Amino acid sequence: MIRRIGLLLFLAVLVISCSQKKEDIVISPEDFHESVDRVTQVMIHDIFSPPVASRIFVYPNIAAYEILASQDNKYLSLANQVRELSPIPKPVDTTSLNYELAALVAHIDLNKRLIFSEERIETYRDSLYALWETKNRDQYEVSKKYGLEVAEHIAEWMNGDNYAQTRTMPKFTVDTDNPSRWQPTPPAYMAGIEPHWSKIRPFVIDSASQFKPTPPPPFSMDKDSDFYKEVQEVYDISNDITAKGDASEEVQIAQFWDCNPYVSVTRGHLMFATKKITPGAHWIGITKIASRKSNADLHKTVYAYTKASIAMADAFISCWDEKYRSNLIRPETLINEHIDENWEPILQTPPFPEYTSGHSVVSGAAAVALTDVFGDNFAFHDDTEVPYGLPVRSFPSFKAAADEAAISRMYGGIHYRAAVEIGVNQGRNLGKFVIDNLQMTQ
């Protein structure tokens, strides 16, 4: 058996080496979408929280973008535009260098560094490598070498973003004495995730607190207070739409934008998780849809991904800064304690403080970035969540989608109105700042 495989390999090598055709390796936008999809799938498997997921998207995109921009006059390098990024090394050997191929190589390589289950990326990468080698070995070798060199350069920059240090920083300590403070929520009562995300080096914004939102209504369980009214509103909306049923528009909206990477389910001793993509990944999905719909070429596609993912990465830093500043208790905890002990939100409450709504901030920022790339009133059918059993929804614009994503958190029973409305504005302002301060096109 082994001998037979050996023989086949030998023949294969012969065929490859004898057929040294010099066919150009063409990297299509679809090839890039595929790489993004692959890393998204691995993220679902490995379970990364939304802020960490945003970091996994952004660095590989920047690496690919920097390679393409270095050779395409339409696009400008991000070096010295985003914090602490220096120009990527210039290629030594440009004779058979295929920049697009190098860009994809760099993208895949950084994806692999950022996730846990490397084997899943390696299998995909190796099949591509084999294909490219057959097609044009010279081009493959030279471009791969350069792609990996750039990936290394980006990785060095990436490693200075304080991510490693934040891993060993203290866990979030729950404040049990102050009734306004966040408490872990059912069913898993997970500890607050990423309490130090504000210490991650931002990309464009000056600091994590640059877009610090106005505070939420002051905590009060006095029935006439603004805060209490917001609690009551979450409860009332939830009851209303539950009564309307699962098919109601509001429940559909809540489910569509759930984007919870880890919904834990307990049945006695049996536990399991149902997993979805993160809010960031949903907007990465929308970026793909818009790129395809507008027939964007590879360069524009990578540009769109890069701009959207930078805006979202900064949005998470800004939002998480506020979350652990205001450290506000979730509706589920208060409603169970004060209004209805049996109430459960339509969506599972995610494990971090309430204010502001992460999905709102991130959607606000992403929509501004995508509008900047693809224009306003860009209508699209959003089928991003179809693999997770959810329907297609259609939107007249990115902004409309962001508004719906924001309000979905109230329908889902996991956010008060202030977190949603102020949150989406926080994201928009941040997004505006990002596009105003990044010169990516001539």
Next chain:
Amino acid sequence: MNRICISIVAGLLIASCGKKEGELFKNPSSEQTGITFTNSLEESDALNILDYLYFYNGGGVAIGDINNDDLPDIFFSGNRVKNKLYLNKGDLTFEDISEKAGVEGKSDWNTGTVMADVNGDGLLDIYVCAVVGINGFEGYNELFINNGDNTFTESASKYGLDFDSYSSSAVFFDYDLDGDLDLYLLNHAVHTQESFGRVDLRYERNYETGDKLMRNDGDTFTEVSEDAGIFGGINGYGLGISVSDFNQDGYPDLYIGNDFHEDDYYYINNGDGTFTESLRDYFGHTSRFSMGSDVADINHDGLPDLLSLDMLPEDEIPLKSSEGDDNIQIQRLRVERFGYHYQFTRNMLYVNQPSGNYLETALLSGIAATDWSWSALFGDYDQDGEQDVFVSNGIPKRPNDLDYIRFVSNEQIQKKLDNTKLVDQQALNLMPSGAVNNAVFRGAEGLKFQNKSKEWITQDTLVSGATAYADLDNDGDLDLVTNNINTEATLYINKTNSKSNYLKLKLRFEGRNPFGIGSKVYSYHKGTLQFKELFPNRGFQSSSQPIVHFGYGQAQKVDSLKIVWPDKTHQMLRDVDVNQTLKVVKKDTKPFEYNKKLKTKPLFEEIDSNLGIDFEHKEDNHIDFNREKLIPYRVSDRGPAMALGDLNNDNKTDIFLGSSKFSPSKVYFQTDSSFIEQKFAEILKDSIREDITALINDFNGDGKNDLIIGAGGADFSGKARPLLNVLFVQKDSLFETVNLPELFDNTSTIKANDFDNDGDLDLFVGSHVVSSKFGEIPNSYLLENTENGFVVSEGNLFEKVGMVTDASWSDFDSDGKDDLILVGEWMQPKFFKNTSNGFQEVSLLEAEKTLNGLWRGIHPFDIDNDGDMDYLLGNWGTNSKFKADSNAPMQMYFSDFDENGTTETIVTTQKNGKQFPLLGLDELSSQIVSLRKTFVSYKDFAGKPIDALFEKSVLDEASILEVNELRSGYLENKDGKFNFVPFREELQVSPITAFVSHDFDGDGSEEVLVGGNYFGTTPFHGRFDSFPGALISSKNDIILGDDLGLDLTKKSVRHLHVLTVGESDYLLVTFNNEKSKMYKLLN
């Protein structure tokens, strides 16, 4: 493919033929016995563990002689299959008479079963529990009344016992001692654990899930649950039930084991038809996923001890790939916010004490981890006079497998759930099997059990649940029967036979309780007491043969047998021959007085006033594990500081009590008969500091006492001012701060002594840890008292001397100069000789042994009364997941494993010669993320020793500290050399933290009172809360605090002090995170 089939078949053949017969038990085949009962259970799309959480809990087994031919018969209940009744025909052959007996049953889902003489006619009846009303299950609990001709008549509705609810077990016992058998029906909740819910849900009765107490009123049963104080809520996941007269007042009490977050219930029978649930009064913590339980007196003190099972695996692979204990914040939430009791995922062994408290010793006893365990059955299987225990084990699928939860379940379950709310077979098949072998432990000396699973029984892959014992072949020893899922029931036939001696008692009581359920038997031979109660309901969903069985080893005679009948009368039998079945009929009885006596005269008495000391120490919210996620225990909880001394020059002892971060310390002045708090602005203003240690003495030689406070807490770091120790000197009835050398270490102890003999007091200042760098060794110091105040002694010998916790100035070489002994964690006791050239470390441990411990305290005491000074040492104890001895040390690796500038601490213990980290992948990777890349699944990680987790080069960089002695004990002085002698087991249940010498019993010589307990660990370790304190008079005379009127359980002792107020002496106990407590000394 063919080849695979062949090898599978071959494998099966080897597995079935090659099984070694156990040394103690053999398993006759069903061809030999005729017992073919199989609890066949098939998962289907419509019914499986996702739809019904107790799908794998199995059926029941009950053993008893239904036709009074002296041969015990066996009844099995099956979940989906018909019940079976096997008539014992002798010689281990059985006849299936189920059909003609009319006991096959009608319910769709049967659970536990019990044989009991419900109508009191001298014939055993059979009760079968059922789950009805969920998953389409129909039927009801059935009561088969014995007609006396090997047939039965189902009569549940006639007796009012035809419940259609979620029953798991039933117990017939006479709770009101009116002579007939009442019923406790154990039901289980089904509401899935989406949120903890209120604790007080247990007070709202629910028919389907709530337990029920049914009083036998002759022809029918009347529900009395509510009036009797029995909980019946929707959150009682009742799986375990044990009946015993736990408090020895003649009335049977109950222990109910609840699965999941609901607390277990400990019902004390009030003797007036009611019960008082009293778990928190007597139990500091319980098992969490409580399953079956059993009761026996394991330590010959005539008190029933309790074993409650859980599901912690011992084997590294399931251990590290299964969901474990809560993290500390979830536990706090569960306890502090929701109000549940402390629960931990492991078996618990509660050793009953005369005070009613329990020593919880499962880890020390070696039976804490038996994996997915259902039934515990005590019995003297080898008849050596010690109680052994059999544990049935296994689950077809492990639903708490971490890979399944995190990675596998998603794709498989999600689609199915979304569409149908059901899960399919394919998804179930991805869960790993939990078919682990049954276990048996031999009762060893003291509180220990020895795992004999590999020797005594065949290594099986059965999923065994309900288990019962009986002497099936009437050869005098105890045989066992297990009801298995999807395999034939197993008979374990005991081969002890005549190798050891036994006595088997069949009791004949009167009236409607002819079997004498609830009787007690005290057996005495050669000064050894054995105590048994006749409650046949044992283990899990089963009842055993109603006999009392004792083993006697080679002893030929039982000196006396005292039989105490349920009606509080007793009779004595003397000089009883062994190796017989004795039928004891009630006759010539005398009244039996239940009066609980302490073994000794109490020496301590609580006083309500506390003499005006209202100090309550409160720890701040700092959780060490949030900052250093991998450290083995907290270091910020070593306060409060405490010192005695006269602070106002009236020759009365005053008290200083230091506080935690941000709380002010307190000074109490003694008045004529009590204490009054005195506020000193200078001392109060310093509240940021965490006070760990304090001492009162005249440090500046002005004839007035001063106060030194040692600061620590391991929260502040670097050159933070709150880390500085302070000296307050007394000036004109006020205090003034005097600066001490600026040493920013976490002080653990300050001990004063004029070591340079210049007439003033010098200091040793010991340091415990470096903040946020657990494992790094801090500096300790000698401070010399000079004209310019205290200065650090030159050439500091105590730099990085160890993680010091305590010190003792003592002239150990009898040269007239006080020497210094240091103890600490991850180090051995160190001796420093006071010479004319300063201090010199000397090696005084006998045989050059290393004695690295987690030492908490040292106290000089001549324990062997030979005139030289010995030293008592407080250590961690052995009732812990920490394991260490000289052959298999516990190790701590300290390094920056992931090279991100922060150090990590990994503690490992040895199993099978290899060092395994105590913590799992989730915990380790929360600090060292790179492990997630190396181990993408829990399966990859599980079972890997530390040298397979990290590259050798990484481990070589780490500093390694070791512990090879965890026991507390004493250093015996042998002509100036010291030999370590451990204390007995009862003193190893918790860390020992405090000592005080005094003549407590008024015999003219001093004893030492020791205190302990410690809660600074994560739920993985549990809480060390059951040590009641102990009085040490000499090495062979140690009495537990329980026997002396002292209750130090459930609290963590930091200091013990004796002081005189007015005419009387008092003991002041200072606890961490708790009110200080004053006891009056009664001598």
